[in-house]
Amino acid sequence: MTSNHVADGATQLAIYRRAALLKANDERSRKVIMNGRLVMPYYSYRGQEIIPSAMAEALTDDDYWVTIYRGIHDMLAKGMPLNDLWAEVAGRVDGTCKGKGGPMHLTYPKKGIMVTTGIVGSSMPIANGIGWGSQMSGNNRVTVATFGDGASNIGAFHESLNLAGVWKLPVIFLCQNNLYGEHTSYEKATSVARIADRGAAYNIPGVRVNGNDPIEMYAAAREAVERARAGEGPTLIEAMTFRFYGHVFGDSDAYMDKEQKKAAIEADPVPIFRARLIAEGIASEDELAAMEAAIEAEIDAAVEFALASPFPELDELIKDVYAEGAVA
Amino acid sequence: MSDTATKAKPVTILQAINSAIADAMAADDKVVVLGEDVADPEDGGVVGVTKGLSTRFGDERVRSTPIAEQAIVGAAIGASLVGYKPVAEIMLMNFTTVAMDMIVNHAAKLRFMSGGQTHVPIVIRTMTGTGFSSGGQHCDYLEAWFAHTAGMKVVAPSNPADAYGLMRAAIDDPDPVLYIENLPAYWTPGEAPEPGHVVPLGKAKVVKEGSDVTIVSYSRVLGEVLGAVEAMEAAGVSAEIIDLRTISPWDKEAVFASVAKTGRCLITHEAVTQFGVGAEIAATLQSEFFGKLKVPVARLGAPYAPVPFSKPLEDAFAPTAARIAEAAIALTK
Numbered sequence: 001m002t003s004n005h006v007a008d009g010a011t012q013l014a015i016y017r018r019a020a021l022l023k024a025n026d027e028r029s030r031k032v033i034m035n036g037r038l039v040m041p042y043y044s045y046r047g048q049e050i051i052p053s054a055m056a057e058a059l060t061d062d063d064y065w066v067t068i069y070r071g072i073h074d075m076l077a078k079g080m081p082l083n084d085l086w087a088e089v090a091g092r093v094d095g096t097c098k099g100k101g102g103p104m105h106l107t108y109p110k111k112g113i114m115v116t117t118g119i120v121g122s123s124m125p126i127a128n129g130i131g132w133g134s135q136m137s138g139n140n141r142v143t144v145a146t147f148g149d150g151a152s153n154i155g156a157f158h159e160s161l162n163l164a165g166v167w168k169l170p171v172i173f174l175c176q177n178n179l180y181g182e183h184t185s186y187e188k189a190t191s192v193a194r195i196a197d198r199g200a201a202y203n204i205p206g207v208r209v210n211g212n213d214p215i216e217m218y219a220a221a222r223e224a225v226e227r228a229r230a231g232e233g234p235t236l237i238e239a240m241t242f243r244f245y246g247h248v249f250g251d252s253d254a255y256m257d258k259e260q261k262k263a264a265i266e267a268d269p270v271p272i273f274r275a276r277l278i279a280e281g282i283a284s285e286d287e288l289a290a291m292e293a294a295i296e297a298e299i300d301a302a303v304e305f306a307l308a309s310p311f312p313e314l315d316e317l318i319k320d321v322y323a324e325g326a327v328a
Numbered sequence: 329m330s331d332t333a334t335k336a337k338p339v340t341i342l343q344a345i346n347s348a349i350a351d352a353m354a355a356d357d358k359v360v361v362l363g364e365d366v367a368d369p370e371d372g373g374v375v376g377v378t379k380g381l382s383t384r385f386g387d388e389r390v391r392s393t394p395i396a397e398q399a400i401v402g403a404a405i406g407a408s409l410v411g412y413k414p415v416a417e418i419m420l421m422n423f424t425t426v427a428m429d430m431i432v433n434h435a436a437k438l439r440f441m442s443g444g445q446t447h448v449p450i451v452i453r454t455m456t457g458t459g460f461s462s463g464g465q466h467c468d469y470l471e472a473w474f475a476h477t478a479g480m481k482v483v484a485p486s487n488p489a490d491a492y493g494l495m496r497a498a499i500d501d502p503d504p505v506l507y508i509e510n511l512p513a514y515w516t517p518g519e520a521p522e523p524g525h526v527v528p529l530g531k532a533k534v535v536k537e538g539s540d541v542t543i544v545s546y547s548r549v550l551g552e553v554l555g556a557v558e559a560m561e562a563a564g565v566s567a568e569i570i571d572l573r574t575i576s577p578w579d580k581e582a583v584f585a586s587v588a589k590t591g592r593c594l595i596t597h598e599a600v601t602q603f604g605v606g607a608e609i610a611a612t613l614q615s616e617f618f619g620k621l622k623v624p625v626a627r628l629g630a631p632y633a634p635v636p637f638s639k640p641l642e643d644a645f646a647p648t649a650a651r652i653a654e655a656a657i658a659l660t661k
Contacts, residue, residue, distance in 0.1 A: 064410075066406075095443070096443070096445070097441060097442050097443035097445065098443035098444070099443070100441060100442075100443045101441040101443060105441040105442070107438075107441070107442035107443075107445050107446060108445070109409075109442075109445055109446060114406075114409050114410075114446065115409070115434070115438060115446070117433070117434065118433075119429055119433050119434075122429055122430070122433065122434060125398050125399050125401070125402020125403065125405075125406070125430060126402045126405050126406040126409070126430075126434065127406060128399065128402060128403050128406055129402055129403035129404060129405055129406015129407040129408070129409070129414075130406040130407070130409060130410050131406070132403050132406065132407050133406065133407040133409075133410035133411065133412050134410070136360070136388055136389070136407075136412070137411075143406075155398065156398050156399075156402070156429075159394070159396040159398050159399035159402075160398075160399055160402065162394055162396065162399070163393065163394055163396060163399040163403065166394065167391075319444070320439050320440045320442075320443060320444040321439070321440055321478050321479055322439070322479065322481075322502075322503050323439070323447065323501075323502040323503055
């Protein structure tokens with residue numbers, strides 16, 4: 001990767017702040033489900049925190065992001081407020097979608113979070129359209145499309161990379177390769193050793209980075225953003241990572257390689273990043289502890305806000321189907 | 329088109345659709361066009377519906393795409409989320425099947441799932457229809473699938489003026505609209521619409537008043553219904569003919585008013601009868617008018633089979649004027 005985009009101390013600290021928030025939020029989400037305080041389909045992103053934390057640091061609030069069902073880390077990194085998020089996953093009226101989207105369809109256009117899809121691969125065709133809009137209006141905004149390694153095998157990926165390549169769209173295809181598509185391992189489902197190599201088929205740059213390394217991930221993100229803003233077109237980033245838990249909360253993850261999983265958890269990127277920040281004198285233990293305590297307090301408040309928020313009135317069932325409401 | 333073909337300068341449905349898109353693009357620079365072959369270097373569409381638009385409005389706003397229907401509808405959805413009003417062409421209705429995820433899971437649902445924070449003001453134009461011996465994968469009427477999808481609107485004009493007016497309404501509608509064009513009927517002439525003419529979505533039109541039986545139809549088959557008038561009148565049957573124009577949401581008020589008067593109803597369309605649009609209308613009418621109908625509501629569509637190739641089979645597939653007259657007359661006996 002290029003060395004043109006070395007994250008300075010302040011940038012690293014900002015990336016860490018996001019990563020710590022994402023990690024704490026995932027841990028809290030699983031705990032709240034385990035305690036029975038919330039019922040929701042939950043797709044843990046634990047282990048993948050560095051990717052969106054570094055990506056978001058390379059974007060502005062005006063840039064767009066289209067993410068997927070395993071995407072709460074992306075949204076928090078992009079700036080979705082915790083109260084709006086928690087009230088939504090609790091199905092409450094104060095949620096960002098009034099409780100009508102849930103964890104798989106979180107939307108927050110105020111920070112550019114335009115669509116969250118529950119359909120594998122479908123983030124990409126829509127991200128292209130948003131990028132096309134930016135291209136036509138000349139607003140210089142970049143659109144990120146998140147997807148997993150499994151989605152690189154579905155038609156939407158190939159149609160989208162081709163169109164983005166032909167139209168030179170300001171879109172970043174951010175593959176979070178966590179080595180499992182649902183229950184099936186990467187190798188068993190994917191014909192190439194590197195998804196990044198698939199960029200060549202569409203004449204767009206494809207780079208593989210260690211997505212768990214904030215410095216490497218940030219440099220790749222910056223370079224892709226600059227390319228997009230300069231009108232040079234899309235980039236495919238394959239960010240290598242690992243999903244610490246099963247596909248969906250509650251599955252036994254018996255299909256995951258035990259040794260591989262153990263090694264990945266031992267190489268947990270968030271505490272490693274934390275230790276490095278302290279070792280390199282970018283932050284002190286006390287500063288980070290205070291930051292993390294503040295995050296825990298924010299999450300405490302958001303969970304309580306969410307659970308105190310009312311459920312939607314039943315007439316919401318037929319509202320927002322059309323602009324004019326429902327059609328009887 | 330016996331009621332509209334007498335004007336000095338008739339236009340075809342194809343010309344009317346072209347004019348409607350052009351006028352909408354001239355009125356609003358957020359209106360953009362995309363699809364396979366839609367730009368002028370590619371002939372402005374396989375039958376030329378979008379001819380002239382890229383020359384007039386530029387390559388940026390009128391884009392020929394790869395043959396990639398998910399990418400086309402996805403691009404339309406995305407652009408609509410950031411302020412554009414895309415008119416996407418899916419060349420043939422059967423090709424919507426490879427973009428169903430984008431249409432059904434995304435275009436139709438984003439307003440609801442986002443709690444009204446986003447919406448998808450797109451038009452998906454698509455052509456279909458039997459008559460050109462194109463067989464089982466190029467001319468299905470699949471409107472019931474889309475009408476069954478909450479969040480979608482579905483329109484199907486039968487004449488140039490409505491084609492223009494429905495297109496203008498569809499482009500300015502804040503929600504996704506599937507706009508169904510009939511291929512063999514593209515060159516049907518009719519009264520030219522006034523520029524800016526709008527046909528509101530959800531409003532049917534009583535094309536001919538009558539007293540004995542209500543016939544509800546849309547798209548090309550409406551022309552077959554008009555062609556059945558003479559035979560029906562010869563049999564002493566006065567039919568009231570309703571062009572639904574918008575399939576979803578359908579104009580219950582107009583249909584109810586007519587059936588309240590006639591007590592009989594025949595619904596006819598080119599799609600297969602089973603589970604079709606006619607079933608929804610018939611069920612609704614039978615709930616609303618139970619005990620007041622003179623005969624059960626009747627449906628006349630295609631047999632439950634794929635569209636055949638061989639000409640005699642194809643001719644026997646979709647409702648014709650003769651079969652419509654026969655069915656309507658039978659309701660009065």
